[in-house]
Amino acid sequence: MVDYMNLTVEKTAGVMWLTINRPEARNALDAQTLTEINQVFLDAESDNDVRAVVIQGAGGKSFAAGADIQQLHERNALGALIPGMQGLYTQIENCSKVTIAAVNGYALGGGCELALACDIRVATKNAKFGLPELNLGIIPGAGGTQRLSRIVGKGRALDMVLTGKIIDGEEAERIGLVTYFTEEASLIEKVEKVASDILKKGPVAVQLAKLAVHKGYDVDSSTAMWIEKLSQAVAFSTEDKNEGTLAFLEKREAVFMKR
Numbered sequence: 001m002v003d004y005m006n007l008t009v010e011k012t013a014g015v016m017w018l019t020i021n022r023p024e025a026r027n028a029l030d031a032q033t034l035t036e037i038n039q040v041f042l043d044a045e046s047d048n049d050v051r052a053v054v055i056q057g058a059g060g061k062s063f064a065a066g067a068d069i070q071q072l073h074e075r076n077a078l079g080a081l082i083p084g085m086q087g088l089y090t091q092i093e094n095c096s097k098v099t100i101a102a103v104n105g106y107a108l109g110g111g112c113e114l115a116l117a118c119d120i121r122v123a124t125k126n127a128k129f130g131l132p133e134l135n136l137g138i139i140p141g142a143g144g145t146q147r148l149s150r151i152v153g154k155g156r157a158l159d160m161v162l163t164g165k166i167i168d169g170e171e172a173e174r175i176g177l178v179t180y181f182t183e184e185a186s187l188i189e190k191v192e193k194v195a196s197d198i199l200k201k202g203p204v205a206v207q208l209a210k211l212a213v214h215k216g217y218d219v220d221s222s223t224a225m226w227i228e229k230l231s232q233a234v235a236f237s238t239e240d241k242n243e244g245t246l247a248f249l250e251k252r253e254a255v256f257m258k259r
Contacts, residue, residue: 002043006033008058009040014051014199015192016044016097023059028066029085029110038088044097051203052195053095055118056102057111060184063101063127066109085110085142089117093143093214096207098198102191103127103169104184113142116151119210121177122191124184127169129177131161150217152176202240202256208232 002009008019018040020027029037044050057063092099092114101107101115103123108130115121115129123129131140131148139145140161149157152175159165173181182190198206208231216224235241240256247254 002039004036004040006030007036007040011047011050013196014049015195016040016047016050016053018053018055019058020055020064021058023057023061026062026065026106027057027059027111029064029114034085034088038091041088041092041095045095050097051199051206052098052100054100054102054191054195055114057105060104062105062111063103063107064111064114065106066111085113089113089143092117093147096210098195098206098210100191100195102187103129103178104187108166109133109140109144110142113140113144113147116147116177117143120179120194121172122180122182122187122194123169123172123178124182124187125169126184127172127178128166129160129169129172130164130166132164132166134162135164148177200253202235202238202244202254204238204240205235205244208235 004021006020006022008021010017010019018037020029020033020037022028022030022033027033041053044053055063098120099118101118101121103115103121104126106128107115107123108128109132112129112131131144133140133144140148145157145161148160151157152160156175160167167175167177169178169181172178180190180194212224212228212231216227219227243256244254
């Protein structure tokens with residue numbers, strides 16, 4: 001396992017736990033931290049033992065407070081055009097592994113956008129979500145304007161972006177920004193339960209389901225249906241399909257092969 005400056009990384013039972021470990025800076029996402037997150041996901045993609053990646057923040061007060069403001073102040077227009085944080089979060093969204101954000105504390109700006117890039121978000125009442133970039137004279141630039149509107153709807157997204165309001169985990173769950181809401185003491189237990197439920201499913205089917213949802217969402221319905229149909233055709237060609245259906249018929253738990 002690589003030694004990281006700003007992260008801690010552990011693997012347990014098919015899950016890679018990525019902890020942003022800068023509590024003194026509210027787990028702000030500076031260039032070094034983003035580079036390290038990128039490396040973790042490159043490693044996860046090539047590790048057949050990893051089927052899910054959980055992202056959390058150290059210290060109990062912040063998931064990730066956002067981008068490094070000093071670095072933002074020094075960036076010019078051409079710098080804003082490089083893939084940067086937006087490119088990394090697209091990579092996370094397209095990851096073949098299931099991604100789960102465990103949010104306790106502040107998830108602001110780039111931190112909120114990081115959570116939005118994950119497949120599933122689990123949050124406590126102490127979680128604080130917001131996109132306050134307009135206060136700095138800029139806009140959310142790591143997918144926030146697009147992912148938030150797709151997840152909670154255009155009206156709620158415009159309200160959060162234009163006012164810069166910060167909402168807690170309970171309200172985030174109510175409007176659909178958060179998938180699961182839980183008590184702070186139960187956060188890890190809830191994340192482990194969600195991950196465990198997913199890891200019981202056919203590995204190839206999980207990857208294909210992610211692909212069908214993500215790639216089908218932004219195209220017309222007819223094209224999306226073909227993406228689903230072709231994904232299903234791939235699933236039907238796998239040993240996972242044979243094992244899953246046979247296990248059902250034999251009234252036993254399926255034993256899927258690792259990929």
